[in-house]
Amino acid sequence: MSATDILLQPVQAFLGCLTPDVWLQTASQPQHLALIIQDHANCEKKAASTAINLMFRYGFYTELQVKLSQLVREEMLHYEQVLEIMQKRGQAWQAIPAGRYAGGLRKEIKTYEPQALVDVLIVGAFVEARSCERFAALAPYVDDELAKFYRYLLKSESRHFEDYLTLAQSISKQDISPRVETFRQLEAELIGTPDNLLRFHSGIPV
Numbered sequence: 001m002s003a004t005d006i007l008l009q010p011v012q013a014f015l016g017c018l019t020p021d022v023w024l025q026t027a028s029q030p031q032h033l034a035l036i037i038q039d040h041a042n043c044e045k046k047a048a049s050t051a052i053n054l055m056f057r058y059g060f061y062t063e064l065q066v067k068l069s070q071l072v073r074e075e076m077l078h079y080e081q082v083l084e085i086m087q088k089r090g091q092a093w094q095a096i097p098a099g100r101y102a103g104g105l106r107k108e109i110k111t112y113e114p115q116a117l118v119d120v121l122i123v124g125a126f127v128e129a130r131s132c133e134r135f136a137a138l139a140p141y142v143d144d145e146l147a148k149f150y151r152y153l154l155k156s157e158s159r160h161f162e163d164y165l166t167l168a169q170s171i172s173k174q175d176i177s178p179r180v181e182t183f184r185q186l187e188a189e190l191i192g193t194p195d196n197l198l199r200f201h202s203g204i205p206v
Ligand SMILES: [Fe+2]
Pocket: 044, 047, 074, 075, 078, 157
């Protein structure tokens, strides 16, 4: 088994479905790739911002502070790296509205504590796992520079997925498996149903 497969196995086992081929074929088309790169830049910045918000809201939780502080630094580094790739390609920054994915997952988050925090952390685990799975799946479809970058990202994104999941279980008094299953089904639905907005985390392109 390759080093990539060892990283990917738990990620793919965690997710309710793999990225459909039609998404990979559509996203990697030259006329769509710039949009995917732009959305990827947005995702990295959003990942950092979400984690910083959690750090302010849950200051009492030391393990979360340590894990998310490291995560924020890594997401900002990824963000800078995507910007660098855009610059190299002469790709101008483009303001694009967010897709349905993150909002669709957030709708299921409970509003009372500590369940709200547990749910946010489970959602974080799914977003990181999906990103990791999608980078690996997309790599064979894109040019060498981008493929190399996507494969480089796998390692930190798979760790982020595990960190979020560990934090969720450590804060919850009950086994989080039933909640994980609820989000697993919801996430797979967002990935596996028609979606008219092509984004890094979008569903089946129509
Ligand atoms: Fe990242």
